[in-house]
Amino acid sequence: MNRPPRGLHGQTVEILGERIIRGTYPPGSALYPERIEAELGVSKTVVREALRVLAAKGLVESRQKRGTYVRPRSDWSLLDGDLLRWQGRSVPHEGFLDNLAEVRSIVEPAAARLAARRRDDDDLARLAGALDRMAAAGADADALVEADLLFHRALLAATHNELLSRMEVVIEAGLRVRDRIVHGAESWADPLPAHRAVLEAVRAQDPGAAAEAVATLLTQATDDLHDLVPTTHEGDPG
Known part of the structure; x- marks a missing residue:
């Protein structure tokens, strides 16, 4: 069974992933790493690695000058175990x-x-x-x-x-x-x-x-x- 990861990095992935799935961060919206760091009380490294995990799942993308934003639902890896689990909670x-x-x-x-x-x-x-x-x-x-x-x-x-x-x-x-x-x-x-x-x-x-x-x-x-x-x-x- 797919289980949530542990540690600050895993918790950050969980929080951000669920927010995207729930629509708190809708497709097209910008994510600001510095705000996430301050809100969750985690380091730049933790946020950077969490966003990298979410990018691998098709949820976010980072580009120079545009920053990090939520990708369209059509780009999400919907069969990913974490995405399925997050959708099951909301x-x-x-x-x-x-x-x-x-x-x-x-x-x-x-x-x-x-x-x-x-x-x-x-x-x-x-x-x-x-x-x-x-x-x-x-x-x-x-x-x-x-x-x-x-x-x-x-x-x-x-x-x-x-x-x-x-x-x-x-x-x-x-x-x-x-x-x-x-x-x-x-x-x-x-x-x-x-x-x-x-x-x-x-x-x-x-x-x-x-x-x-x-x-x-x-x-x-x-x-x-x-x-x-x-x-x-x-x-x-x-």
């Missing part, structure tokens, strides 16, 4: 949730097909363990989110395809945003039956049923989210 950009849902609908049913063909006993144990944690989570939204993430990581791992496994950064971003909204509501649909159907199809080595079970799970997840997003975002700042 009110999603218009279309972000739908884009993630589309990616998941392409990747996860295909992954389930492969998992049904290739899974071994360890894979089944990890999937079952994630379901057990989901059941034990009860009304604990944070525990439920972590169990959900564990299940979907285990499903990708069961494909025994190292490139598909790396898609967890995208899947995790989508899950964290979706689960933060859905499980932040007063009540939510029981996630166990849909996930259990995926496990049983994978266990039975039935690729078609596994893909169908995941597609059903994703449809349910999208429907739940669309029911909640308008009221969840009502009153949020632009």
Whole structure:
């Protein structure tokens, strides 16, 4: 799982990156290193290195005479693990949730097909363990989110395809945003039956049923989210 970096340098990257994602620093706006140094109480070197990291992610650019400014969203490395994580913490950009849902609908049913063909006993144990944690989570939204993430990581791992496994950064971003909204509501649909159907199809080595079970799970997840997003975002700042 992609985790935030530590230390002053890492914290500065986190603060500036999240501000750009949230729109505090909108595309085209200038960043003034000396102001950042004073506000955050960090050195010129820390700010310079943080801006270099953000530049590598496509978020900012520095030019002589123009200074440092935020690049257009179309230039951002949107599949970068940090960018996905930062977007997952804020009110999603218009279309972000739908884009993630589309990616998941392409990747996860295909992954389930492969998992049904290739899974071994360890894979089944990890999937079952994630379901057990989901059941034990009860009304604990944070525990439920972590169990959900564990299940979907285990499903990708069961494909025994190292490139598909790396898609967890995208899947995790989508899950964290979706689960933060859905499980932040007063009540939510029981996630166990849909996930259990995926496990049983994978266990039975039935690729078609596994893909169908995941597609059903994703449809349910999208429907739940669309029911909640308008009221969840009502009153949020632009």
